Amino acid sequence: MLKDITLGQFFPGNTLAHRLDPRTKIILVVLYIAALFCAKYFVSYALVALVLVISVKVSGVHPKALVKGLRPIVFIICFTAILNLLYTPGEELVSFWIFTITKEGVLQAFFMVLRFTMLIMGTFLLTYTTSPISLTDGLESLLNPLKKIHVPVHELAMIMSIALRFIPTLIEETDKIMSAQKARGADFESGNLLQKAKALVPILVPLFISAFRRADELAVAMECRCYHGGGGRTKLHVLRYEARDYLVLAGFAAMLAAVLVLGHFGL
């Protein structure tokens, strides 16, 4: 049941989307999000959507996997859409009781849904095609300038990659502990909210203990290999921009520019 979590999932592959430098991909997502938020009307949205479709096609990720990622936020999307639908002033279409649906409201709600959906799909595409390790590598490298103002960039990246690394381990562990407590008659399904919360204690206590134990073991193992933070550390795989990175970056920059220009003309 817990195995269905898609967070931080990575589908290995060898497409252009997989081979791009992780830094490039992070910048691409930033450009894409910027374009998405600058888009004003159908033409701009269509352009951004086209870029998304092409990216998905190139990455070989099954569209179903992207749709699955939307599931946790369906509620938020619907909620915002309804609010936008009902509370946008403008040219009246239908009105009943205290609500008035306007033409602007319909458009606003539609664009909102589109924006959210595409936002989630785009960022999921990043995690689907980039392994957590290279993602943190890329992030560390992009944030490197911040070291000048004493931001512990390397340490943050290390924390992030360790956290990502342990998600599956902890999920597996939770499953095991749940089974073991169920074998002793623990009941997680019935009862009111308070009883349900109480039923979690037999899972959380062992889980925390084992998380701390693992953290301790990992710390010792890292020290045994003489890890002492980022200073003077070199990398096995040095990140290097290739021609394809520049090309794709140029393409996305052009998309953002086009969206800005189109927005200027109200398209």
Next chain:
Amino acid sequence: MRPIIRVENLTHTYGVNTPFCRSAVKDVSMEIYEGEFLGIIGHTGSGKSTLIQHLNGLLQPTGGKIYLGDRDIWADPKKIRDVRFQVGLVFQYPEYQLFEETVYKDVSFGPKNMGLDGKEIDRRVRSALQFVGLGEDMLEKSPFDLSGGQKRRVAIAGVIAMEPKVLILDEPSAGLDPAGRRSLLENIREYHRKKGTTVVMVSHSMDEVAENVDRIVVLANAGIVMSGTPHEVFSHAQELMDVGLNVPQVTQVAMELKRRGVDIDPAVYTVADLRRALNDLRGGRA
């Protein structure tokens, strides 16, 4: 003997409709008899753990049926908890599931879930701790202050305290030192002898299984390849090795003697038996 658990054509497939689809147990039928000490052996990934999690209803079969007594355990899914009280399952490394402040409270978690009254819980906790060889002085200690072996015993007591009709232990001695192993297995044997309950022990240590159980079921590649008394099973040494298992060390010695021309039964599996067989060869002199 009367079967207490009957498994009929059990199949369990993980990840149906995904690329990771894989049958962990395929068309397994077996019976567990009342009062017996059964050993289930198989190498890692042979489906042992999946099989035993079906016996107490933690996993629902994707095909086939499981009967406890003569009732299909999934006939009424709402009553599956009762099945779990009657078929106690001790997981591998059970010490990682301890969570209470005191040993007493942790062991009483199962009986409490059964809805027993305080006096009965108290009796069961004390008797369970006695079976696993822990004294009364342990009752008020925090389980997290105990040694690894003691923690394991507390966790096993937590299942025994439910007084299940069938006790299933998944690799109960894994990771213990030889002395701890011996004494824990001694405790389990004692429990089986005194209570007369059915005990199922899952293991991949042939020596451990050989010395304790009445009957062995051998799993490999998601199915049962052999079952019978230890003597029957260990006389098929070659087949066991073919599925990646071994025979007890004593049996290996006897087999090697046989190969070198000594007239001996190669399927002996305890030290006492081997000694007797060798003595017989020398003409009965001790």
